[in-house]
Amino acid sequence: MSTSLLAAPKAAQAASSTQLNRIVAFVTDDISEAALRTGLAGLPNELVLKRGNIRQAIRFLEKDSDLQAVIVDVTGTEDPLAALEHLSQVCPPNVVVAVVGDAVDIAFYRLLVNEIGVVEYMPKPLTRDLVERLLPRHFAPDQAHQPGTRGGHVIAVCGASGGAGASTIAVSTAIELAEVVKGNVALLDLNLQHGATALMLGARPGPGLRIALEDPDQADALLLERTAIQLGPRLRLIAADEALGSGISITEPGARQVLSLVRQKFNFVVVDLPMPLRPELHQVLTLARHVVVVMAPDVASARNARAIRQLAMTLAGADRVVPMVNRSDMKGGLSSTMLEKALGSPSRVSVPELGRRMPEAVNLGIPAIRRVPDLRKHLAPLIQEIAAIHGIKSSESWIRRLLRK
Template sequence: MGDRIAAAAYVSDDATDAALRGGLSEFLGSLQIRRGGIRAAAKVMEQTISPRVLIVDVSGVDDQLGELDALAAVCAPDTKVLVIGERQDLAFYREITRHLGVDEYLAKPLTRDNASTLIGPYMAGVEPERASVRGGRVIAVCGVRGGVGATTVAINLALQIADSTHGHVALLDLHLRGGQMATMLGITPVAGLRNALERPGDADALLFERLAIPVSDRVRLLAADEGFETDPAPTAAGIAHLLALLCQRFNAIVIDMPMPPSPTERQALLLARHALLVLGPDVGSLHNVELMRRMLASLIGGGRTMTVLNRYGAAGALKRDLIKEGLGTEPDIIIPDLPKPLNRAANLGRAALRDSPVLQRALAPLTQEIAGVALRRKGGLLRRVFGR
């Protein structure tokens, strides 16, 4: 019998392994990730003390209930058992959590967000809080420097989330001076966003309904067009109030963030479920991305941050091996250089997503990570129960 380890995971595929490593990055020093699934876990547990947290993959196992029952027999009663699998029926979830002592079940495909949100608290020694009300999730899109295409990513991601989930999505441009979202979409902002962010006591749901301009049937834009001679002074309370109202109305809120954010604007990052670091294939981006990573890790944790390499393959750009060396890992999402469709879309005031299948495919993994769209099958009820 050996010393008890903090946590172990037994997985059966590369995608699940990557999701755990990405979503639980701050816990990798105390988490052992191995291959073999639940059967390998049971064999190890027969010979050693079970860890405080045990994550097992039951994919591809015929008698999943029997294997879980056998695992329970060799696990310490205080071990937190978290199960990953392909089944999405509610009866299975109830059976294993109510009668077999499983603490949590996560249906595949496992995302970094689910790993961070549902497994991370167990790793930290506390059970995750259960949301008492439904609300939209906040996605902060952060360009590591000017000109990397963060606004383009934000606009097209919002539209793809709406198209894929049929949910309601808000686009929020926090660049109160010089913001480009409205221009790129051929929209003229209405006055009022600055005042609402500066004086939240004057803002209510009806005001935000007026400020939200339709982009499509299920996407709305909130933006300002303040002059460069002005000095907007949004407050943290104003940003928090705005996002609280938007989370009641929309399933997702995609924010185009000023970078680096002011102390006030960091309030939006504190409320973000996901933070996307958009970088270009250049030395300047690689220099800034690590600074941004550290800032975001201190605010929301590393498991909620993803790197999006935009304009990959542009003329004169860095090659992939140099980008990987600079980042210390592969980018999470890679979007190729698409000058013709993007420039044409910007000049026409419409989203490039509608005319570029290449962009649609490049954004698809990001949309799945954020919205869990691969789960929108017959198991819809189970998807809501599991909070994904």
Template sequence: MTPSQSLFSPRSPQPVSQTASSQRAKQKFLGFVADAPTAALLESGFKATLTNGGTFHIVSFRTTLAMLSRIPCPETLLVDLTGEDQPLSAMLELAELVEPGTTVLIIGPARELSFYRAVVHGMGVREYVSKPLTAASIASLLLPHIIPDPKPIATAATGHIIAVTGVRGGVGTTTIAANLAWMIGHDLHRHTILLDTDLQTGTAALALNVDPSRGLASALQSPDRMDSMLIERVAQPAGDRLHVLAGQESLTQRLDYPEGAAKTLTQALLGRFKFVIADTGARQLPFAREVLELAPQRVIILDPSIMSLRNYDRLMAQPATANTRTTLVLNQAGRPYGLSQKLMEQTLSIKFDIIIPDLPRIIPKAEKFGEMGISTRGPFRDAITQLAHQLGAAEPTNRAFPKIAINA
């Protein structure tokens, strides 16, 4: 048989009637393998190339023929000849079921060189690989014939990741983050999630009167399974357009996450929410630090204290993206025995963007009774409203259709 007569060589398909079977979409890749270990090895070797998942059936060659007679032939076909005493006859039977243009790969027991030449050079099979397969043989002999799945086109995220952090503990980071999230989600009607990056001692869930979930730690440890649907199950609702993602893990539990888990999480959150308000606190835990580095917008909270002056430059030295925008907030301005706003601005050579006056009665009272500080009109609500607007939060223009705007 000459190459021009090759049974499996690419040929122009002949016109056929458009039956229901032929109209079904072709699979990109389909494999028929005689044993589970070989199938597992192939799946592992192909997963980086066939990102949409190649399908492997663990069946005999006879069952392979029966299945191929009932389904559309895939673009690339891998068949195992294990168990066939007459392999050339088996190949002729297979050729009757393979459509023109199909790439055929064969695996099976070690054969003589004459058999290899007959199927590869004579019949037009792209490759015959002897078992047992190895990762090296798969990579060098089979993968070159697999057309990789197209990479997904990266789309620019349209949401906002805002990291709220304090220069030290006790400056009101969680209070401001929680009220900011409430303002954007409840008052401005934007889909918002409050993310607490302290999975052991964080209080963001408490600030919004919801229960923390243990699912966040598990999600971070398995970022490959993280998507918007998983986030929906883990996050706790705090309103129609407001959710909280927090944890309350044991203080003795060691929290280890793969590199890039925070990025995967924030991208999954942006698939569902327009605003991600991350309470990154002041402790600079690894997860908090990674989120802080990723956030294009940072809100830095200071109070009128010597400690704030000392820690400010250290916090601002944290790595940031090229386009990171920083909003400086002075909380508890005018506090008794505190530093003046003017002195702090002169010492740090800065200008505060938002000033929140010292409100020793309003904020502690609201927190004691489980209320939001912005629920009362006054200087605190005005400051949080101003902060929300500076961060790009505004009421959507399509408020006539509140149930349709999924990511408004």
């Protein structure tokens, strides 16, 4: 078994209940700091006050996200929307987020609370009474783990044919999101009997995932926490390795509960989705923001990829498919023009043949992206699209106009 990924550092071990009870606030002025200290004094939580704005909060959360709530200050931030988008990629969805700022426009408040999932926005100057009236109810024990409007981004990875390389892409995507974007990432392998992700990572999954998918009454946060295999400070694998003769009865409520629990905890959920897709798992495509269809440059893959795209569009009501051609320069393979015509859409990501080190990585239980550095370069467009690294620019002028009103 490879231990390079499975040996988690001490800092990544389960946080104590004291850590998970923390409220960490980043504010830029003395008045706000005093208002928060006095306004939240009646709570049993540990309040940690730090001087800084949302940028300092992001850097803090990249290293330490075991807390109940974070309060961030967007005063003076040139593009608050872009900064909050960045925050959402490193802050677990089950952490409560409140925002402080100098904008008083009601449209800005509605944007943050209704669209982004912030529980409260408080304009400056803060007072003890304002803090005491608006914030404590969001930090009460019975509200701490209630799912809100925020939830992890689901990325479904589907193979258009056997051996197309979907599991390799799923594993590599999860690792890149954890290391480059610094989000909390779950790699969820729903192929319970033929799954390859655990083999690629040198891991040995237990029966927890099957239990949760079959019986939603047993699917709770504690079960998934015990089932998840820690691969690094921000990456967990949730998988199974069931015998071929075992009768598996995945239920739709079980799948819904598992997805809900995982999305509450992780910023990104990369799902290795088996094909053909059983009806109980259709909801994965409904929830997915990106459906990555990995195909080989051949007729069968092109036909199946087109069918998967049509299914995803039917279930989600939008075209969220990202076609990817693996081994794109394979001898005798279809050209990019022919694939585009067959699929009805151009392939947006292309990975060429990368040599014998790719299958060697699987046999050694080492992620291919570790053994074949060139794979990272070819996956960069996919990671950029998932993490919206370039997409936030479209909102800059709008948010700036809003804040200037």
